[in-house]
Amino acid sequence: MADTLVDNVDRNPMSRAIRFCFIAAACMGPVTHVDAGTIHGWGRYHYRYTLRDSDGKAMPNARFALSVTHDLPFVTDRKKVWLGWTDSRGRTPRFALPYELKPDDALLRPRIGRGPNGEQMQYIDQFGRPVTGFPYRLVLCTVPPLEYSGLTDRRGYTAYGASARPVTMQVFERDVTDHDEQSGPSDCPAEGPPALSG
DSSP, rough: OOOOEEEEEESSSTOOOOOESSGGGGOOOOOOOOOOOEEEEEESSSEEEEEEESSSSTTTTEEEEEEEEETTTOOTTTTOOOEEOOOOTTTEEEEESSSSSOOGGGEEEEEEEEESEEEOOOOOOOOBOTTTTEEEEEEEESOOOOEEEEEOTSSSSOOEEEESOOEEEEEOOOTTOOSTOOOSSOOOOSSOOOOOOO
């Protein structure tokens, strides 16, 4: 599960650091100062996110996908998803935007694969509400297939699967008592029409 802490810097001319917490468990620990580092984009509102697992631990040196409700003006592909790696503390690079984001405007999640095609799945119940903490195994039918096991985040989303070309993406319920997270069924076609397109 990818829950996020946002260090929002340069939010106003006084350049005060404000910390938004998307879940209470992610708010533990001291507020850290955000270093200057590389900034992607432009604008007066600066954001940096921390990718966290389902236990609230930062995910260092991990692949991530970031999207926001508005377009990311510095992302040129049509999906408007920033693909990157977290640093040794589990943090994304800093992003500068010309508009202010509310805490729920950003969607940060772990990522498998790379390329301009991609998607994530969302688990919802029969009433349309997100299913949080659901154990799943995602299989991206690349060559060779890529797998990711985790829990859905607070919005019911899985990790993001990215690929160089459209491929099939499958999601299975994961047996939490099974310690081999890479086991279970998958039915990746050798060739054929993709189930996942741009």
